Amino acid sequence: MQKNMKKLIYIIPTIIFSTIFSSCEISFLDSVSYSDITKDVYYSSVSEYETALVGCYYYISGRGPSKDGNYASGLPIAGQAGTDETYIAVNKGVSFEAATQFDNYSTLNTNNLICQEIWLNHYAGINAANEIINRIDKIDSVRLSGTPRYLGIRAEAQFLEALWYFNLVRIYGGVPIMTQASNSSMDLYTMKRDSIEKVYSRIINLLDSAILYLPTTTTEYGRATVYSGYGLLSKVALHIASSMNLLTIPDEVKLGGINSYDWVQKDINGIDLSKTETIKYYYQMARNNALNVLTHFAPNYLMPNFSDCFYPHESSREILFEGVMSIGLSQEQGGWFGSLFGPRGQSSYGGGQHVIMPILPIVLDHFTFSYPPTTTSTYSSLDSRFMWTIGTFQYNKPNGSVSNIGTASAYKLFEIAKFRLDAPPGYNQDRTPVNNPILRVSDICLVYAEAQAELDNFDGFGITNEALTHLAALPLIS
Numbered sequence: 001m002q003k004n005m006k007k008l009i010y011i012i013p014t015i016i017f018s019t020i021f022s023s024c025e026i027s028f029l030d031s032v033s034y035s036d037i038t039k040d041v042y043y044s045s046v047s048e049y050e051t052a053l054v055g056c057y058y059y060i061s062g063r064g065p066s067k068d069g070n071y072a073s074g075l076p077i078a079g080q081a082g083t084d085e086t087y088i089a090v091n092k093g094v095s096f097e098a099a100t101q102f103d104n105y106s107t108l109n110t111n112n113l114i115c116q117e118i119w120l121n122h123y124a125g126i127n128a129a130n131e132i133i134n135r136i137d138k139i140d141s142v143r144l145s146g147t148p149r150y151l152g153i154r155a156e157a158q159f160l161e162a163l164w165y166f167n168l169v170r171i172y173g174g175v176p177i178m179t180q181a182s183n184s185s186m187d188l189y190t191m192k193r194d195s196i197e198k199v200y201s202r203i204i205n206l207l208d209s210a211i212l213y214l215p216t217t218t219t220e221y222g223r224a225t226v227y228s229g230y231g232l233l234s235k236v237a238l239h240i241a242s243s244m245n246l247l248t249i250p251d252e253v254k255l256g257g258i259n260s261y262d263w264v265q266k267d268i269n270g271i272d273l274s275k276t277e278t279i280k281y282y283y284q285m286a287r288n289n290a291l292n293v294l295t296h297f298a299p300n301y302l303m304p305n306f307s308d309c310f311y312p313h314e315s316s317r318e319i320l321f322e323g324v325m326s327i328g329l330s331q332e333q334g335g336w337f338g339s340l341f342g343p344r345g346q347s348s349y350g351g352g353q354h355v356i357m358p359i360l361p362i363v364l365d366h367f368t369f370s371y372p373p374t375t376t377s378t379y380s381s382l383d384s385r386f387m388w389t390i391g392t393f394q395y396n397k398p399n400g401s402v403s404n405i406g407t408a409s410a411y412k413l414f415e416i417a418k419f420r421l422d423a424p425p426g427y428n429q430d431r432t433p434v435n436n437p438i439l440r441v442s443d444i445c446l447v448y449a450e451a452q453a454e455l456d457n458f459d460g461f462g463i464t465n466e467a468l469t470h471l472a473a474l475p476l477i478s
Helices: 013-021 047-061 074-081 096-099 111-136 143-145 148-172 196-211 226-247 249-256 275-297 362-365 384-388 408-413 440-456 466-470
Strands: 004-006 086-090 107-109 319-323 356-358 391-397 402-404 436-440
Touching: 047 148, 074 086, 074 096, 074 111, 074 356, 074 362, 074 466, 086 096, 096 111, 111 148, 143 148, 148 196, 148 226, 196 226, 196 402, 226 319, 226 436, 226 440, 275 440, 319 440
Parallel strands: none
Antiparallel strands: 004 107, 086 356, 319 436, 391 402
C-alpha cells in the first residue's frame, strides 16, 4: 500500500477524497466507529426521544472526541482548505498537521486524522439518527396521532442523517448506506460501499419525508425547520445535476459504477428518461425547492447588512441551519471554528489561529490599504462584503486596537475574517462561540439562479444573466 499520495484536483472538488483513496487500502474506512450504538432500553415518552434527538445534534458541532469530524473543526478545514481559494499555514506545528495536508501543494496521507474523524463522526450521527427513526417507525398510529411531536422528532433526525450522507457522498463518493441502527460498531466494518446513485436516493427520500413534518419555525438555535429541508434538498439536487452535466470522472475512479453519475431517472410510468432529461429533472428539483425557500422569505431575502449573518449577530432570519458553538454553560461547548481563521494577532487580543488563508489572487484583486474604509479608499475598500470577509488588519493591543497590513507583498498575512472573534475576547480562543452558518438564504438564492440559468440553456435561451440578476435586484445586461 502506498504511504501517501499527492492530491488530485478535479472540476468539482467534492470528488477529491474518493479519487485519492479509490486505488489504495484506506485504513480509516476499516475503522470501528466510536458511534453511539443502539441502547438496549425502551423509550417510554416523547421527552426521552427529545433527549435522544439532542444527542444527534451533538454530532453537528460537538466539542468532544469527534470535533475533528464535524462543523466545529474538521469540516471547515476540509471544506475551506481543500479548495483552490485558500491555502494552509504550514508552520502551525503538530496540532494542525492533519490540516496542513489539505493544502494544494502538500501531501494528503491515507491516515489523515481529519479524514478519519469525518468518517467516524458522520456514521456515529447516522447511527444515532437511525435509532430514533427506527423506533418511531414502530410506534402505532393511535399513539402517533395523539402525540404528533414524535413525527417532528423523526423528521429532524431524517434531516440530520440526510446532511451527513450529503457530506459523505461529496467527500468519499459511494459509501455504505445504513438504514437500521446498529447494536455493534463492527457492522459498518463489514458493509460494502453503495453507489453514489443509491446514496443520493437515500438522501432525497429522507428529505422528502422530513419536509412533511419539520416545523416552520423553531425557538432553539441550531434546529432544523422545513426551510432547512427545502434548502438542503435544493443543494443536493443542484449538486447531482451539476455533476452529471459537467464532471468527468476517470474510469479507474468510478470503481465499477460506485463513483459514477451515469444513471438516468425514470418518469411516472417507470420509463427511463434520457441523460439530458435526467439532468433537467434534477435542475428542476433544485429550482423548485429553492423557490419554496425564497417564496417564504420574499421580499426580504437577505439581512440589511452582510455582517448581520455573522458573530455576534448570528442566528438571524437569513440562517436556515447552523452549527451552534456557544460557550454557554461551559467553555467546552465552544468550537475551533472561529479560531481557525483570523484576523491574526495574539489570541488574548482576539487574534485567530491564522490557519486557513485566502490565496494571493483573491487578496490582490480586492486589495485595500485602509482600515476602516474611507471615502478616499480604493473601490474594493467600499465593498462591505469584502471588508468583513477578508481581513487586512491585525489585533495588536489588549484593548482590541488594530494595525493595517499595508503592502501587497504581505498577502500571506491576510486572513478570512468574517468569522472573527470578540476583541479582546472573554473566553478561551480555542473554544469560541462563533457559529458555523451551514445553510443561508443567500446560498439558496444562488442555487435558484444557477438552476434556472441552466434550465434556460437547455430550453434554447442560452445562459442568460436574468436569473442571476433578478434576485440581486440588478439591471439586466442588454
